[in-house]
Amino acid sequence: MxxxxxxxxxxxxxxxxxxxxxxxxxxxxxxxxxxxxxxxxxxxxxxxxxxxxxHSPRRIMTPLLRNGCKGSGEFTPVSWEEAIERIKTKWENIIAKYGAEAILPYSYAGTMGLVQRNVGHPFFYSLGASQLDRTICSPAKSYGWEAVMGQTMAPHTNEIHSSDLIVLWGIHALATNIHILHDINIAKQKGAKVWLIDTYETPTAQIADQVIVVRPGTDGALALGMMHVIARENLIDADFVNTYVQGYEELKNTVLPEYSPAAVSEITGLPAGVIEDMARQYAKAKAPFIRLGSGLSRYSNGAMTVRTITCLPALVGAWSKSGGGLLAGTTTGGALNTSKITREDFRETATRLVNMNQLGNALNCKIRQS
Ligand code: SF4
CATH class of the missing domain: 2.20.25.90 (ADC-like domains)
Structure with a gap:
């Protein structure tokens, strides 16, 4: 073999x-x-x-032509040549009648890496088709991170080895980030504590010392409540804040009057005492490390939630300590120049951009973005 x-x-x-x-x-x-x-x-x-x-016999190996009503599941296998000819004829008719912008590629990723998910772009750019704003999965999280950290690269997961408090925030690591468990185990052997913050008790709770269950969509409020306590009790890392942080006074002037533990308790469903304890333990940890999941970025307040939580390490100077900080994602895809795959330079004229979350509106021609 x-x-x-x-x-x-x-x-x-x-x-x-x-x-x-x-x-x-x-x-x-x-x-x-x-x-x-x-x-x-x-x-x-x-x-x-x-x-x-x-090698599964259930794999789809040829194009399938629908020959029944939508949803009926009636298809006939056809050759690639026939499928391509049918698409070509249909699209030529569409373009002749309405223009190429009447065609919109609709895709994301899932089972595809960087090359596969982007390799169709040059064709649609040269065609002059409408463009798809691929917003459905990770952009809100990226915007939240970038609002605080700019283009700063994420820390290496090896950092976790030196952490004494690991916060798994909105991530079911046992299912979706199994490799980080190697690093968490190394830290635990040195005495690190692990918190799990989530909207329900996932199986990841079995590796956590403390499980904090919040109402869905209220993670940002929890972070603001922790900031209230950190600011009120002057638990900030003043040197770090004075040297590297912008806007701390404005933040303080918001969280002190508006996000007391009692107010945040009403929002999150957590007892005020738990919020106070979390803030103190987080601020007093030697090197707290947050591993931030993605589900919390998929509410309507997702980007702001990520932005808010991403502020926490700065307040306590966690970035200056080996083992401290925040990891929002392990992707290094940003290091690749994907323009060499997507070839936007093939686009000869400006074409409309359709937000994939607003496909229904686009199909009804109620929006036109550019
Ligand atoms: S955890 Fe590993 S094996 Fe599983 S989908 Fe990700 S890269 Fe593939």
């Missing part, structure tokens, strides 16, 4: 190293590569038996 090195093809920032066992030209087994420095031989269940997906 031959063993080949590969990498997980999914849209997942961890990019697990794979060892693929080949038997008679077919993938027979997939396992984690123990020499991969970050993923360390651990795969999530999606990839642990990927050979079953690759």
């Amino acid at each position: 031959q063993v080949l090195r590969s990498v997980c093809p999914y849209d997942c920032p961890d990019a697990c190293g794979l060892l693929v066992h080949i038997d008679n030209g077919k993938a027979a087994k997939v396992e984690g590569d123990p020499e991969h420095p970050f993923t360390r031989g651990t795969l999530c269940p999606k990839m642990a038996h990927y050979e079953r997906s690759v």
Whole structure:
């Protein structure tokens, strides 16, 4: 049996190293590569038996032509040549009648890495199609982070080894960030405490010393309540704040009158005493480290929630301490110049931009963005 090195093809920032066992030209087994420095031989269940997906008889291997009503599930397999010819004819008619902007590519990622998810862009740019503003998943979180941190890169997960308080905030790490568990275990062996803040008690609670359950969409208010206590009791790192932080006085003038533990208790459902304790423990930790999840960024206040929580490490100077800080995501995709894949320079004229969250409005022609 031959063993080949590969990498997980999914849209997942961890990019697990794979060892693929080949038997008679077919993938027979997939396992984690123990020499991969970050993923360390651990795969999530999606990839642990990927050979079953690759060789599954249920895979769709040809284009399917719908021949019944929508939703009826009636399809006929057709050749690639026929599918392409049908699309070409239909699109030529659309373009002749309405112009190329009547065509909108609608896609995101999920099972695709950076190349696969972007490689269709040059075609649609050259066609002059409408553009899709891909807002559905991660942009709100990115805006929240960038509002505080600009283009600062996220800290390495090795930092966690030196932390004495790890806050898993809105992340079910056992399911969605398994590799960080290696780092958390190293810190725990040195005595670190782990908090889980979430809207319900996920199985990640089993690795946490304390579980804090908040009402959905109120994580930002919890952060403001903690800031109130930190400001009121002067638990800030004054040197760090004076040197590196902008807007602390304005923040203080908001959180002191408006976000007392009693007020935040009403919003979050947490007892005021718990909020006070959390603030003090967080501020007095030697090197508190927040691992921020993504679900909390998908409410209508998502970007502001991320922005607010991202302010916490600055107030207590956690960034200046080895093991302290905040990790919002492990992706390093931003380091790649994706314009070489997307080729926006193929676009010859300005075309409208449609927010994918407002597709219904766009189809009804009620919005026109540019
Ligand atoms: S955690 Fe799972 S989906 Fe993510 S890179 Fe690893 S195997 Fe792929």
